[in-house]
Amino acid sequence: MRVVIGEDSALFRHGLELLLRDAGHDVVAAVADAPALVEAVARETPDIAVVDIRMPPGGDDDGALAAARIRREHPGVAIMLLSQHVETRHTLDLVAAGGFGYLLKDRVLDVDDFLDSLRRVTAGGSALDPEVVAALVAGRRADPLGGLTAREREVLGLMAEGRTNAAIARRLWLTDRTVETHVRSILGKLGLPASDEDHRRVLAVLAYLRVHAGP
Template identity: 60%
Template sequence: MRVVLAEDSVLFREGLQRLLIEDGHEVTAAVGDADSLAAAVRAELPDLVIADVRMPPRMTDDGARVARELRAEFASLPILLLSQHIETHQVVDLVAAGSFGYLLKDRVLRFTDFLDAARRVADGGSALDPAIVGALMAPVRRNDPLLELSAREREVLALVAEGLSNAAVSARLQMSERTVETHMRSIFQKLRLVDSQDTHRRVLAVLAYLTR
């Protein structure tokens, strides 16, 4: 996997680069600011972008802002954002589009989890820190169909929103994969989501959960 890495902390950037290389990936560019990130992606067309949310020049949400610009330019570009702080106003559209992850930097210290998340995003999936999932949830509206979900169904959907497959949800909740599939069918029915060639019920269910 070819990776463009953007992180303004030199020590953290070098640590991530070494971790990725030791896992067999090629870091084609490692930069420290948002403008260099945009230039590197356009030059390298990587398999995955890993970027800090807060970077120079403004040290606010420059990394997330450039990620949105790059996704508009390269629709299928996999992006994994990292942050010490939860900042969500730039990322809802990215979550909706898939091939996206957003992890708090503490998660990077769990190397196996981080590398698994990076691979999942590069393969077109999602990887959202539970804290990010919580922050993305808006106040519940009246007549919200999510209120119809059982506690267990909400637990399953929360894990799906983090990017876990049915098999991974099964292992996490110690239930059979068939039971997870049953819960997902019930979730689709209660959220009134119909599968078709133009929609993906799993993605729509996650979006309903994140944007409620």
């Protein structure tokens, strides 16, 4: 795979380059700040961008903002965010789109697992650190269904009853394709990582049940 690295620590950046090249991948650019990262992706059109969340010039969430811009301007480029600590700003939209990973930097030390995560993300899947998943769930616990429309809530309620898309379509007098569109929207709005479709439906139903289970 062709890789662009955005990492302001020279030591860590060089280590990533060596690791990826030793694994047979082509590091087409390795840069130290967010503007250079955006330019490198536009110039090289890599398969994946490996991005540190905190980068110059601001040193805050510049890397995450650059990743969001890359996703908007180059949706075919997969993104792997790396961070020293869990930071979930700007993350949910990227998770929902697929081709996205977010790992703590300590995970890179497990080389085989890290390389497997990169391959999975480049193929359109996801790779989320367990601590990131926990933070995302906690951040949405207050009202996880708040972004759903009335119709989407209705569809999710029928999903919670165990009904298939076809059964939901018959119940609501909708076409199968319309129900599929609603289900995709529900999964995206709940920020569920792209993976096996049945698994995502279960997670969506669990979110619904937590809200409606009462005290």
